[in-house]
Amino acid sequence: MIQVKSLYKEFAGKEVIKGIDATFEAGKTNLIIGRSGAGKSVFVKCMIGLIQPDKGEILFDGRDITQMDKPELLRLRREMGMLFQGSALFDSMTVIENVLFPMEMFSSDSYDKSHHRALELLDRVGLADAADKYPAEISGGMMKRTAIARAIALNPKYLFCDEPNSGLDPKTSTVIDQLIYEITKEYNITTIVNTHDMNSVHAIGDKIIYIHHGIKEWEGTSADLSQPNLPESVVHFINAGRL
Numbered sequence: 001m002i003q004v005k006s007l008y009k010e011f012a013g014k015e016v017i018k019g020i021d022a023t024f025e026a027g028k029t030n031l032i033i034g035r036s037g038a039g040k041s042v043f044v045k046c047m048i049g050l051i052q053p054d055k056g057e058i059l060f061d062g063r064d065i066t067q068m069d070k071p072e073l074l075r076l077r078r079e080m081g082m083l084f085q086g087s088a089l090f091d092s093m094t095v096i097e098n099v100l101f102p103m104e105m106f107s108s109d110s111y112d113k114s115h116h117r118a119l120e121l122l123d124r125v126g127l128a129d130a131a132d133k134y135p136a137e138i139s140g141g142m143m144k145r146t147a148i149a150r151a152i153a154l155n156p157k158y159l160f161c162d163e164p165n166s167g168l169d170p171k172t173s174t175v176i177d178q179l180i181y182e183i184t185k186e187y188n189i190t191t192i193v194n195t196h197d198m199n200s201v202h203a204i205g206d207k208i209i210y211i212h213h214g215i216k217e218w219e220g221t222s223a224d225l226s227q228p229n230l231p232e233s234v235v236h237f238i239n240a241g242r243l
């Protein structure tokens with residue numbers, strides 16, 4: 001679980017995050033939505049320790065990332081998986097080499113054990129037959145699956161996904177959303193997804209927080225989006241389709 005308490009951040013006197021409180025539970029896909037410039041990226045960067053907030057706490061199962069020194073931060077980062085926009089694969093490595101990469105860098109397991117795990121992960125994301133292909137030889141959706149397998153290679157407790165559907169067609173986006181959703185449940189990961197994709201919001205939003213001008217203006221589930229009495233800015237946002 002990640003708890004954010006009373007988080008503030010300003011740049012050169014301009015407040016960008018204005019006192020956000022939020023709780024993100026394990027085994028849930030937690031979506032962060034809001035218009036461009038609302039503060040979503042700054043919020044997520046504070047969460048992963050890339051930006052130091054001015055005030056507030058960010059507790060990873062009770063451990064406050066804002067108070068950590070460098071070694072503690074690096075240890076906590078090992079518990080985080082990251083899925084970047086695009087897929088950020090190494091073009092010169094095969095699919096399985098990409099998945100093996102974090103294990104070879106950060107795990108003390110033998111090559112055989114890591115290789116076995118990489119094969120299991122590729123099987124899980126439906127890529128068992130593509131292990132020896134290079135990124136240039138596979139589709140965007142397959143690249144994203146590879147990136148998901150790599151992101152969970154070290155058994156993360158927390159998974160951060162930045163615009164996981166960017167560049168994918170709607171059908172592939174649905175498949176990727178579903179994969180993120182299933183993996184979150186299977187491995188009991190606390191998953192945070194920064195997204196503009198309204199289909200994702202409706203399909204996999206176990207928890208959604210809507211940020212508007214640096215304030216959490218609404219939170220709920222995808223089912224709650226059809227309730228009356230939503231704040232006007234949220235209704236606007238939903239109706240805009242593309243946010």
Ligand SMILES: Nc1ncnc2c1ncn2[C@@H]1O[C@H](COP(=O)(O)OP(=O)(O)OP(=O)(O)O)[C@@H](O)[C@H]1O
Nearest residue numbers: 011012016034035036037038039040041042043196
């Ligand atoms: N390093 C920085 N220095 C100064 N201002 C910044 C910095 N990073 C972000 N900002 C400002 O903070 C505000 C929020 O930016 P942020 O990138 O979090 O928005 P966003 O909601 O992620 O937008 P988008 O959906 O377009 O990515 C913007 O006004 C932006 O210009």
